[in-house]
Amino acid sequence: MDLKDVQENWTRFGETDPFWAVLAWPGMEAGRWDPDAFFATGQEEIAQVMADLAALDLHPDRHTALDFGCGVGRLTQALAQYFDIVHGVDISPPMLELAETLNRQGDRCRFHLNPNPDLSLFADATFDFVYSNITLQHIPPRYARGYIREFLRVLKPGGVAVFQVPSRPHGLVQRLLQPIKPTRLWRGYQRLRYGQQPVMNMYGLPRRQVVDLVTRHGGEIVEIRSDSSADAAWESYRYTILKA
Numbered sequence: 001m002d003l004k005d006v007q008e009n010w011t012r013f014g015e016t017d018p019f020w021a022v023l024a025w026p027g028m029e030a031g032r033w034d035p036d037a038f039f040a041t042g043q044e045e046i047a048q049v050m051a052d053l054a055a056l057d058l059h060p061d062r063h064t065a066l067d068f069g070c071g072v073g074r075l076t077q078a079l080a081q082y083f084d085i086v087h088g089v090d091i092s093p094p095m096l097e098l099a100e101t102l103n104r105q106g107d108r109c110r111f112h113l114n115p116n117p118d119l120s121l122f123a124d125a126t127f128d129f130v131y132s133n134i135t136l137q138h139i140p141p142r143y144a145r146g147y148i149r150e151f152l153r154v155l156k157p158g159g160v161a162v163f164q165v166p167s168r169p170h171g172l173v174q175r176l177l178q179p180i181k182p183t184r185l186w187r188g189y190q191r192l193r194y195g196q197q198p199v200m201n202m203y204g205l206p207r208r209q210v211v212d213l214v215t216r217h218g219g220e221i222v223e224i225r226s227d228s229s230a231d232a233a234w235e236s237y238r239y240t241i242l243k244a
């Protein structure tokens with residue numbers, strides 16, 4: 001399972017049912033999301049994130065933010081109410097096309113296709129704030145670790161990153177499957193089972209590994225809180241990081 005497979009999968013989601021692929025709420029499949037209601041969830045989420053940062057006494061500059069795994073821009077547009085410029089990055093061309101079409105924030109939201117395992121499209125110390133929700137959970141761990149390292153590289157000193165990633169599944173069978181899921185063997189099995197249909201793959205990064213990775217790359221963990229935005233079958237966390 002490499003990034004090409006991930007891209008293929010999310011391209012199909014973007015072509016078939018983009019809003020539902022972003023927020024798989026029951027009853028909202030097959031194009032049933034009302035766009036205003038969909039984007040309102042982004043406004044609520046980001047308002048809460050900004051309130052949480054203030055409660056932690058974190059006040060990053062409000063110039064430039066990154067929304068990693070931006071999809072159709074649900075959170076990118078919401079972040080533009082707090083930051084001058086927000087860059088949304090995604091691996092799926094149709095998601096990004098829709099993000100451009102639905103963008104009401106003009107030049108303040110800038111969308112980028114990034115099929116690479118890094119964020120080399122941005123220089124070191126570019127961002128005051130990096131945000132990523134319900135994205136790293138769909139990326140095989142070896143790549144997810146690379147992106148977290150990149151979050152720290154592209155943050156300015158004094159910048160803040162908030163990202164969510166599951167730690168491990170609750171169920172034993174899923175736990176045993178974890179090492180197999182990022183492999184070609186598993187990809188082959190999924191092709192046989194689902195054909196061309198896209199599949200919502202879920203992966204975790206153990207909390208201990210995330211803490212170690214962040215601290216080794218110049219980040220200070222300010223808060224780790226349990227998070228319910230992943231599938232309920234997973235133990236998941238939201239990490240708030242300050243770049244030294």
Ligand SMILES: C[S@@+](CC[C@H](N)C(=O)[O-])C[C@H]1O[C@@H](n2cnc3c(N)ncnc32)[C@H](O)[C@@H]1O
Nearest residue numbers: 010022069070071074090091092095133134135
């Ligand atoms: C569940 S959606 C969440 C979208 C957005 N974060 C939100 O909450 O509205 C996951 C998104 O991550 C994107 N994605 C998956 N792998 C990615 C990668 N390696 N780099 C960038 N985006 C990726 C998908 O294309 C999809 O748009």
